[in-house]
Amino acid sequence: METIDYQVQPPYLYPDYKSTVFRSPTKPLILVSDKLKDISLPAFGESAIGPLDNDLTKNARKNGEPLGERIKVSGKVQDEYGHPLPHVLVEIWQANASGRYIHKSEIHDAPLDPNFLGAGRMLTDKEGRYLLYTIKPGAYQWGNHYNAWRPNHIHFSVMGHQIGHRLVTQMYFPGDPLFEFDPIFNSVPKSARELLIAKFRMDWTDPEFALAYEFNLVLNGRLQTPFE
């Protein structure tokens, strides 16, 4: 069975995103049988997660609060059959409110925030839910082509219970005017791009504190019996 659905997933080679040209495989991937891909990944103990790891507004404070718009991002992680996936490791990283990443080789001329790192992690709960607090990231200028700007986004890394559950993706914000100019976002087939855009949730806001967004993640299914 074909496991990569190209109605939803980007191709390996997408020339508008220039770095794919010399970094994508040219030979077909070798399809692995169900028996051989049934490889469990480890669980992570609560000890692996620090108490502030899911609150980026607090986990790197030096002398005050980070600048920018506080937001809450929450959602559920499930497999494609709708089963919630508990105790999944969700890791995130992002630019600060000015669109600047703290990474040492980053050269975009926007200010760093001494009170913001931009990295966090959490485990999903029994219902497969995660919750994080952060600062809304700014747009980010990059070198793919002249005057290239990335839409606001948060990077997500998800590690589930099986090796096929691995996912790295990016969450975008609704209505971003940069969508149509961004080759990374547009590498995904048009009808599936909505899956990468968080929903604004007025009903999930923390009144007088933070606006809220919902971003759900669907991973590769566990191996299923044909009758399920």
Added chain:
Amino acid sequence: MERLRRTPSQTIGPFFAYGLTARQYGYDFNSIVTGSMIADNGPGNRVQISGKVLDGNDAPISDAMLECWQADAEGRFNKMIRLPHDGFIGLGRLGTGTEPDFSFRFTTIKPGSMREGMAPHINIILFMRGSLHHLYTRIYFSDEAEANQSDELLKIVPEERRHTLVAKRSRKSGIPEYLFDIHMQGAKETVFFEI
């Protein structure tokens, strides 16, 4: 049952290090796993797995990230990762941006065979800027030629490409080192699996 559409994959980008491999790169954030796949108190003889990730121009890639996942010497996978690390961990993660030649070097023990028809191996998940998906590959060992012959996964790989999955034991003395370069393209293009 109606299936949900899977979340589309996107590239890891160039700036994952302060979140995913913070300790290796010297950022002020904890790391759940590192390049050491066995804690100091873990049993077994240490080996190193080292190499580079090379692009279609044979240039080493400075912003890739590798995850290694392997069984212990008896062929059993670890079930739980806790901090501080204790004993055999089995899961490793390194970026390629901290060595001057952009190499990676994992410290581990050699995995045992899990069962008949499975040669000792390490599962690799590879990420990088410029790759819209993560990629799966595997490391086998050059000094396990007989076991490799009967490995069920190697058997489905065209014979002329199997060598791309076999790490070569270096002749240097000291801690045994296995060399495993990953070629994204070209005549030596590494075999990647669809899982």
